Amino acid sequence: MKNTYFTPGPAELYPTFYQHLQQALDDQIGSISHRSQKFRDIYKFTDEQLRTLLNIPATHGIFFTGSASEVWERVLLNCVEFESFHAVNGSFSQKFYDYANALNKHTHVVEKPFGEGFDATDIEVPAYAELVCLTHNETSSGVQMKPTEIHKLKRKYPKKLFCVDMVSSAPYPDLDFSIIDSAFFSVQKAFGMPAGLGVWIASQTCLEKAERLQKTEDFTIGAHHTLPTLWKHYKDFETPATPNVLYIYLLGKIAEDFNRIGVDTIRKQTEEKARMIYKFLESSDAYEPFVKKEQHRSQTVVVATTHKPSAEVIASAKTANMIVGSGYGKFKESQIRIANFPATSAEQIAALLEQLK
């Protein structure tokens, strides 16, 4: 019997994934040239579907990388000459910050403990920071920063570039790309695909910065997947190197399915399912929500403290073919993580909660 994956990525595959894959195999998408019209049509289609889904304006390009982690590096190389700023409250926002340090950027950080979240008023961005790096959804701790707070902060610092990690939440956050310069996600979370493709959204302002930095003597914006090279090829819906053509095709098809449902409906369904989970955790004697403040509770990755060792909870769910994620890092044994992505229905969530009882 097949398992249902409630893990925060890799996660349950979206139900339509299989039929799209079959179609791709029938059409031999795995063999077509990335310099063919067929590929350009695929890139254009996926671009259009993501644009509709996430309300991305024409000022922004959509690019593909090997993973979302790669984008941490690319955005720092292409958009930061000297200084970056990071809001860190978990393992993934920490890694974004670590990447900046590894690239010898002068870094600034505001930190909060694991399980706590940021509002705009918590954050002062230093004068010389060029790029503000925010994490919409901290996959490790189940904390979100609301788009309204992200937008408020950007309005306070309109001249700084803002980049939002929405790896484990897109398409849930309704980011306003008329003010947000860059964002990125990976496909193995809420899009219900296998891992192996990152998506990077970046504005012309980011491009201009990268072009200026590229001309700066003794400065490097990297060699692979630089923003100017990506953008140059993007104009013709091509990529500088051979990309993951098959996954770009599948992502376009799943984004089209999401658009058929409507992103508003998907966001409402996500919130309804999240409400079910948090309500259960609050009323249960065996669990409690890890994140205390309601406005910081992630809608896509719910973290629960377990009163029993989490391994027992996970093993028990496994007997019912339900796979739940363990806590992250030092919380591995005292927490579980439940993904709430579009691939799992309200009925499946209800069945999981019944089992967790």
Added chain:
Amino acid sequence: MKNTYFTPGPAELYPTFYQHLQQALDDQIGSISHRSQKFRDIYKFTDEQLRTLLNIPATHGIFFTGSASEVWERVLLNCVEFESFHAVNGSFSQKFYDYANALNKHTHVVEKPFGEGFDATDIEVPAYAELVCLTHNETSSGVQMKPTEIHKLKRKYPKKLFCVDMVSSAPYPDLDFSIIDSAFFSVQKAFGMPAGLGVWIASQTCLEKAERLQKTEDFTIGAHHTLPTLWKHYKDFETPATPNVLYIYLLGKIAEDFNRIGVDTIRKQTEEKARMIYKFLESSDAYEPFVKKEQHRSQTVVVATTHKPSAEVIASAKTANMIVGSGYGKFKESQIRIANFPATSAEQIAALLEQLK
């Protein structure tokens, strides 16, 4: 009716690809955690199969990236403090060189015209070059550098790191990894998979260099997929970021199939099929082999000058559901490229040649 792809990558999928993919879907490989024992077993299996196939000793690690192009950047960042050396005779060896320049390395180059190849005696490596970058198979021009020549050159410069691009030829070249420090390939060529995974082989000597560079003040080896981070996780058969789990699984299975046939047999079959193609080109009035010197003729990507416009040849083959590659860059209209990978049998090659008549 399905096409047969004789294109130099993306290319025809290996015949067993479909059954391995079905097994992966049945086993829900697309949803498993990259921090699970199941994933570690997959990485270990693929590592073992590639190690057997390519005769890779325990001194070398095997790592996964988003593409082979990414490895150009990684090996330059991790293994070159100041100076790199490049043998350039086509578009892809040129790109390797371009990447080094983009990373502000002090670069040295020896060049040959498109269609000509290198022997060891053609190459003088400057005293301060740290990394010698060679391309076993130039996909753009159909030129190879024989492993015996690569080894001869390394023996002349034993203290320099040698990195071999075998993107469009592995597992064909019998590289001696007791002297070759690093090599890389992508899976959409001779391994008959869709694009989206690069494989990087690197020695402990490369690692030691990267570790030393990482400690050097004001120096960066990059942030994503650095060799020390890849190696640290590799010890447990894990990866620093979420990798393309599904493709790593499929690569292991196809490598296992290759090992069942035996790499010697695969190499012999490759040479026999190449002989058929070159013999046809030499005896035909409509075509001629682009590469004049026999020892430089690629065994895996055959380039032919067409007396008719190549578009006519390609269109004619297409009517028989055979897809042939166009020439590269400025040779687009006067050449065709025929991939000779394990996915296409001697019978399929014979049928293609019959059609090309």
